[in-house]
Amino acid sequence: MAMESVEAVVAHIQGLSGSQEEVAHLHSLLKQSEDALRSQAARLGAFLHQLDPSVHTLGYLFLLEAYSSDPVCREQDGDFLLSIVEFINSCSAEQIRLAPEKFISVCKSFKDKVMQLQVPIQGIVPLRTAIRKLQVSSEQLTTLHSDYLLLCLLAKCYKAGLSILDDDIFEVDQPRDLFLYCYYGGMINIGLKSYRKAWECLHNVITAPMTTLNAIAVEAYKKYILVSIILNGQVPLFPKYTSSTAQRNLKSHTQPYIDLANCYATGTFAELEGCIQTNLEKFQSDSNLGLVKQVLSSLYKRNIQRLTQTYLTLSLQDIANAAQLKTPREAEMHVLQMIQDGEIFATINQKDGMVSFHEDPEQYKTCGMIEHIDSSIHRLMALSQKLGSLDEHMSCDPAYLTRIGKERPRFDFDEFDSVPHKFL
Amino acid sequence: MDGGDEGVVVAPIGDESMCSNGGAVDDPRRPPASSGKAAAGGGEQMDLEAYVALYTGRTRVSRLLFVAERCGNEGMQLEALRMAHDEIKKGEDSHLYREVIAKTGGRLGPLYALDQTWVDMVDRRAEARKEKLENELNSYKTNLIKESIRMGFNDLANFFYAHGQLGDAFKNYVRTRDYCTSSKHISQMCLNVILVSIELGQFMHVSNYVSKAEQTPEQLDPITHSKLRCAAGLAYLETKKYKLAARKFLDTGPELGNNYTDVIAQQDVATYGGLCALASFDRPELKNKVIDNINFRNFLELVPEVRELINDFYASRYASCLEYLENLKPNLLLDIHLHDHVETLYTNIRHKAIIQYTHPFISVDLHAMAGAFKTSVAGLEKELEVLITDDKIQARIDSHNKILYARHADQRNATFQRVLQTGVEYERDVRAMLMRTNLIKQESILRAAKKL
Numbered sequence: 047m048a049m050e051s052v053e054a055v056v057a058h059i060q061g062l063s064g065s066q067e068e069v070a071h072l073h074s075l076l077k078q079s080e081d082a083l084r085s086q087a088a089r090l091g092a093f094l095h096q097l098d099p100s101v102h103t104l105g106y107l108f109l110l111e112a113y114s115s116d117p118v119c120r121e122q123d124g125d126f127l128l129s130i131v132e133f134i135n136s137c138s139a140e141q142i143r144l145a146p147e148k149f150i151s152v153c154k155s156f157k158d159k160v161m162q163l164q165v166p167i168q169g170i171v172p173l174r175t176a177i178r179k180l181q182v183s184s185e186q187l188t189t190l191h192s193d194y195l196l197l198c199l200l201a202k203c204y205k206a207g208l209s210i211l212d213d214d215i216f217e218v219d220q221p222r223d224l225f226l227y228c229y230y231g232g233m234i235n236i237g238l239k240s241y242r243k244a245w246e247c248l249h250n251v252i253t254a255p256m257t258t259l260n261a262i263a264v265e266a267y268k269k270y271i272l273v274s275i276i277l278n279g280q281v282p283l284f285p286k287y288t289s290s291t292a293q294r295n296l297k298s299h300t301q302p303y304i305d306l307a308n309c310y311a312t313g314t315f316a317e318l319e320g321c322i323q324t325n326l327e328k329f330q331s332d333s334n335l336g337l338v339k340q341v342l343s344s345l346y347k348r349n350i351q352r353l354t355q356t357y358l359t360l361s362l363q364d365i366a367n368a369a370q371l372k373t374p375r376e377a378e379m380h381v382l383q384m385i386q387d388g389e390i391f392a393t394i395n396q397k398d399g400m401v402s403f404h405e406d407p408e409q410y411k412t413c414g415m416i417e418h419i420d421s422s423i424h425r426l427m428a429l430s431q432k433l434g435s436l437d438e439h440m441s442c443d444p445a446y447l448t449r450i451g452k453e454r455p456r457f458d459f460d461e462f463d464s465v466p467h468k469f470l
Numbered sequence: 471m472d473g474g475d476e477g478v479v480v481a482p483i484g485d486e487s488m489c490s491n492g493g494a495v496d497d498p499r500r501p502p503a504s505s506g507k508a509a510a511g512g513g514e515q516m517d518l519e520a521y522v523a524l525y526t527g528r529t530r531v532s533r534l535l536f537v538a539e540r541c542g543n544e545g546m547q548l549e550a551l552r553m554a555h556d557e558i559k560k561g562e563d564s565h566l567y568r569e570v571i572a573k574t575g576g577r578l579g580p581l582y583a584l585d586q587t588w589v590d591m592v593d594r595r596a597e598a599r600k601e602k603l604e605n606e607l608n609s610y611k612t613n614l615i616k617e618s619i620r621m622g623f624n625d626l627a628n629f630f631y632a633h634g635q636l637g638d639a640f641k642n643y644v645r646t647r648d649y650c651t652s653s654k655h656i657s658q659m660c661l662n663v664i665l666v667s668i669e670l671g672q673f674m675h676v677s678n679y680v681s682k683a684e685q686t687p688e689q690l691d692p693i694t695h696s697k698l699r700c701a702a703g704l705a706y707l708e709t710k711k712y713k714l715a716a717r718k719f720l721d722t723g724p725e726l727g728n729n730y731t732d733v734i735a736q737q738d739v740a741t742y743g744g745l746c747a748l749a750s751f752d753r754p755e756l757k758n759k760v761i762d763n764i765n766f767r768n769f770l771e772l773v774p775e776v777r778e779l780i781n782d783f784y785a786s787r788y789a790s791c792l793e794y795l796e797n798l799k800p801n802l803l804l805d806i807h808l809h810d811h812v813e814t815l816y817t818n819i820r821h822k823a824i825i826q827y828t829h830p831f832i833s834v835d836l837h838a839m840a841g842a843f844k845t846s847v848a849g850l851e852k853e854l855e856v857l858i859t860d861d862k863i864q865a866r867i868d869s870h871n872k873i874l875y876a877r878h879a880d881q882r883n884a885t886f887q888r889v890l891q892t893g894v895e896y897e898r899d900v901r902a903m904l905m906r907t908n909l910i911k912q913e914s915i916l917r918a919a920k921k922l
Contacts, residue, residue: 119799154706216904255910287906295753356858358875359865400870412603429900436907 052086055079056093056362059105073144076108083109083303087116090402099133105140106133109287111148127163130156131172139179149180150189157193167201170194177210183215195230199237199385207234211243225251232269253288259295265332267296269305272337276344281307281401290406302328306338310345315370319372320347346371346380347389354390362399376400516801522586527732528631528669529806531557531566536806538573548781552578563634564592596633601862603629621651624662625766631666640666640675653686657694663864664701668733676705696726700734704807706919707742720759724768740769741798742808744776748783749818753826788823789844795819825862828874836872847872872879 055076062072068223083090090113097130099106114126130152142149153176156327160169173194180188191210198207208284218224228251235244251266274281281304284293297304302325309321322329322338329335349369353360362374370375381401386443393406440446502725518537522530531554551574558567571584607622627642628868643662650656660683667675683690690698703718720743726736747760760766760780770777775794782791783812795816802812827842829833840850854874857863 145730214901216901216908218909221909224905246898246902250905253902253906255906287903352859356855356867358868359870361866366871398870403866405880407884407885410883418888422890422897426893426897429897433900436904458837463904 051090052055054092055098055109056105057420059097059102059109060074069141070145073105073313076105080108080112083112084115087112096131102135102146103137107137107142107145107148107152111152114152116123127168128157134172134176134179135167137179142179142183146180146188149176153190156230157197160197161200166197166242168208170201170203174206181198182216184213186214187218187227189220192223192226194228195227195234199230199233203239204234204237207231208238209356211235211247220229221254221256225260225266226256228254229262236269236273242272245379247272248273252292253285256289257290259291259299263292264296266301266335267292268303268332269337271300271307272334273322275307275310275341276337278313279344279348292385304316306341310341315342315345318342347384350377350380350384350392354392357403359400359402362394362401365401393460407439506899507759510919516546516804516846518553522553522738524735525731528561529732530554532669533806535570535573536809537804540809540882548577552582555582558608559588562592562596562632562700563590563635564596567592600626601631611711614919616649616651620646620651620655623649627662636666636670640670643656647754653688653690653766656686657683657690661694661697664698665733668701671708673705673708676701680705682867692723692725692728693729696722696732697733699723700726700730700739703739706736707746707807708813710811712746712811712816712818716746716750717759720763720766722765722769724765736769738771738805738807740766740773741776741805743817744770744773744780745808745815746748749815749822756780762766783819783826786826788827788842791823792820792844821857821862823854824857827861828865834874836867836874837872 049347058072058075062068062075087261090109093442094106094109094113097109103303110130114130134153145209153173157169157173173190177188177190177194195207198204206231211234215224215227226254228247232244232247232251236246247253248266248270252263252270254263256263271281276340280444299319307316309318319342322342326335329338346369351366353365353368360368362377366372366374366377369377369380371380373412378394381390381392383392385392391406393399393402516537518534521537522534525533534550534554534557538547538554541547541550551570552875553576554570555574557566558570567589568584571582574582576583603622603626607619607626610622612617623642627639627646629638630636630642640663643659643666646655646659650659657676660679662685663679664676667673667679667686680698683694683698699718699722703715703722706712706715706718719739720738722743727741728736743766746759747756751759770780776799779791779794779798782788782794799816803809824843827839836847836850840847841918843850845853851867851869851872854863854865854867858867863877864877865874867874
C-alpha cells in the first residue's frame with residue numbers, strides 16, 4: 047500500500063475503532079504506516095486532539111509513540127507530560143496489549159522526561175496505572191516495573207513502591223527487567239528498613255540464572271552482603287541453584303565487602319571501624335556508606351542480644367563491657383532503643399543501674415495469631431498446589447520425556463517400562 | 471541455695487557433699503603423697519627411673535627424649551639424656567645415638583662424648599648383616615617357598631627396626647602380608663606394623679591394621695586381643711575421638727599384663743582410659759563401664775589418683791577431683807601420647823563437672839558454687855556464660871543477686887515459632903523457585919551477545 051498521509055491514517059483510526067476485528071485490521075494498517083507517521087512527527091500534535099484516547103486507543107498510541115520518539119517535539123511541548131498522563135489514565139487496556147512495545151516506549155519517554163525535569167514524583171501515579179493496564183495478570187513482570195521503582199527511589203516515596211512489590215512475580219518476559227526490578231526492590235526495602243524483604247529481593251538477583259556476569263548482579267551482591275550481616279550476622283554460602291558464573295565471579299568483584307564481613311565475624315568494634323576506614327572511598331563511591339554505618343550499629347545490637355540469652359539481670363556497666371561500649375550511659379541508650387524497636391524485651395531499673403531481661407510475651411493464643419496462622423496455611427497450600435501442577439505439567443512435556451527416554455538403557459526387560467516407547 | 475530435687479544418683483551422699491566441697495577439712499581422702507609416677511605440683515619431680523622401668527624397647531628411648539625436650543628443667547633433662555644414651559648403647563641404632571649426643575652437647579662430661587669407634591662398629595655390623603639378609607631373601611625368592619620368604623622379609627624388617635630405619639621396617643613388614651599363610655602370621659604381621667606405625671606417629675595405619683587383625687576367622691588369643699584394643703585406643707586418642715578411645719581402653723582385659731610394654735604400660739591404660747571416660751561419658755555410662763568394671767579395676771589399682779578422682783567426680787566432690795587433676799597435670803604433659811590432649815580433656819572434665827553440679831537444681835547460689843570449684847564468682851560467671859551460650863546448660867544468670875536460675879524452654883511457644891518460621895521460609899523458597907523455573911523455561915538466560 048502506498049504511504050498514506052496522516053489525515054488518512056487519522057480517518058482510519060476514527061473509523062475502525064469499533065469492534066475487535068476492526069481493531070485488528072486497524073492494527074495492521076497502522077503498522078504499515080509507521081514510517082509515514084514518524085516522518086511527520088511534528089504535525090502529529092494537532093491530530094492527537096482529534097482523537098479520543100479511550101476509544102481510539104490503538105491509533106492514539108501509534109501517533110503518540112511516533113510523536114514522542116521525536117526529540118524536538120519532546121523538548122518543545124510543554125504539555126507533553128500532561129498529554130501522556132491523560133492518555134495513560136483513559137486508554138483501554140485490551141487495545142494497548144496489542145502493541146505493548148509501543149506503549150512501553152511511550153512510557154519510557156515519559157519517564158525520561160520526568161527525570162530530566164527532576165520531578166520524579168509526578169511520574170509515580172501515572173506509571174502505576176500504566177503497569178496495571180499493561181499487565182495481563184498481576185503475576186507478570188513488565189519492563190515498566192523497574193522504571194516505576196526507579197522513580198519511587200528517586201522521589202523517596204518508598205511506600206508507593208511497596209504496592210507493586212507486594213505482588214508475586216511468576217512470569218517474566220525479559221531477564222534484564224527482573225534483575226533491575228529485584229535490585230530496585232531491594233533498595234526500596236532497605237529504605238523502609240524491612241531488611242528481610244530486601245534480603246529476599248537481592249537473593250533473587252544473585253541466584254537468577256545467568257551465563258555472564260552483569261553489573262547489576264555485582265552491585266546487588268554488595269548490598270546483599272551488607273544486608274545479610276545486618277540480619278543474621280553472617281553471609282550465607284551460595285545455594286546450590288546459583289549459577290556457576292555467579293559463584294565463580296561475584297566474590298572477586300566485591301572484596302572490600304567480604305573483608306568487612308570477615309571483620310564483623312570477629313566481633314570487636316575497633317577492628318570493624320578500622321576495616322570501614324580503610325575501605326571508606328570504595329563504600330562511598332558505591333553509595334553504600336549509609337548501609338555500612340548500619341552494619342556498625344548492628345554489631346552492638348547483636349552483642350546485646352546475645353546477652354539476653356544468658357542473663358536474667360545484668361548491670362549497665364557489665365553490658366557496656368560486654369558490648370564494647372564506652373559508658374553505661376551509652377549502653378542504656380542502646381538498650382532503650384532496642385526495647386522501643388521491639389528487638390528485645392527488658393526493663394531498665396535506673397536506681398540500681400540494672401537491666402532485667404524478659405521472655406517474649408507472645409503466647410500464640412490470641413485470635414489475631416490464629417487468623418495469621420490460618421491464612422498462612424491456606425496461602426501455602428495454594429502455592430504448593432501450584433508447584434505440584436507445574437511439576438505434573440512438566441512431566442508430560444514431550445521434550446522432557448524424549449530426553450528421559452534416551453538416557454535409559456534400551457533392553458531392560460525386567461523393569462517396568464514407565465516411558466512409552468514412542469518417546470524413545 | 472534452694473535445693474530442687476537432688477538427682478537420685480547423688481542421693482547416697484546426700485547433703486554432705488554440698489557442704490564438704492568448700493572445706494575438705496575432715497575429708498579422709500586427701501590426695502596422697504606422691505608415689506612412683508604421680509608427682510605433686512611444684513618441687514617434686516617425676517621419678518624417671520621408675521617411669522622408664524615400665525617400658526621396654528624403642529619406646530623407652532623415645533619417651534626419655536620427649537621428657538628431655540619438654541621438661542624445662544636442666545637437671546631432669548640431663549638425667550633423661552643420660553639414661554637415653556645408656557639405653558641406645560645397648561642397641562644398634564647409630565642415628566639415634568648421634569642425635570642424643572648432639573642434644574647432650576657435652577654437658578654430661580667426657581664419659582658421654584661421641585664414641586666414634588662404637589658408631590663405626592655398629593654401622594659396619596649393620597652393613598654386613600643387611601647384605602646377608604638381602605642375599606638370603608633373594609635366594610628364598612628364587613626358591614619360591616612362601617614361609618621362608620615371609621621369614622626373610624620379617625627378619626629384614628626387624629633389622630631395619632633395630633637400626634632405626636622405621637620407614638624401611640614398615641615397608642618390609644607390609645610386604646610379608648602377601649606371604650602370610652595362617653591367621654597367626656597375619657596377626658603377627660599386623661602387630662609389627664602397628665608397633666612401627668605408632669613409633670612413626672601414623673595412626674591411620676594403626677586403625678587399619680587393627681581392623682585387619684580383628685577380622686581373622688580364628689579366635690585371637692586374649693593377649694593379642696588386649697594388645698589390639700590398646701592400639702586401637704591409642705589411635706582414637708590421637709584423632710581426638712575420646713569416647714571411642716575410652717571404650718577401647720576400658721575393654722582391655724587384665725591379660726595385657728606386661729606384654730605390651732614396648733608400646734604402653736598398664737598405668738597408661740588406666741590413665742588414658744580414665745581421663746577419656748571422664749571427659750566424654752555421661753553418668754550412667756561412667757558408672758557401668760568404669761566404676762563397676764571389674765577388669766578395669768585391676769588397672770585402676772595401679773594408679774590410685776585416677777581411681778580417686780573418678781570416684782570423686784561421680785560423688786560430686788568436685789574440689790578434690792579437680793585438685794587430683796591439677797596434681798597429675800605436670801606428669802601427663804610429659805607423656806608422649808597424651809600431652810597435646812591434656813588441655814582439652816581437662817577443660818571437658820571441668821565443664822562436665824559444672825554442668826553436673828547445676829543439673830539437679832532450680833536455682834544455685836553462685837557464691838557457694840564458686841567455693842565448691844575453688845574459683846572466684848566473676849570467673850565462674852564467665853565460664854557459665856560460655857556454657858550457656860553453647861547450650862550445654864539451660865539456665866539464666868541473675869547477675870545482680872548472683873544466682874543461677876534453671877530455665878526450661880517453653881515447648882509450645884518454641885513449636886509455634888518454628889512452625890511459623892518454616893512456613894515463611896517455604897513460601898520464600900517456592901516463590902523464588904517458581905520464578906526461576908519460569909526464567910529458564912522461556913530460555914531467558916542472559917546472554918553476553920544480547921545488547922542490554
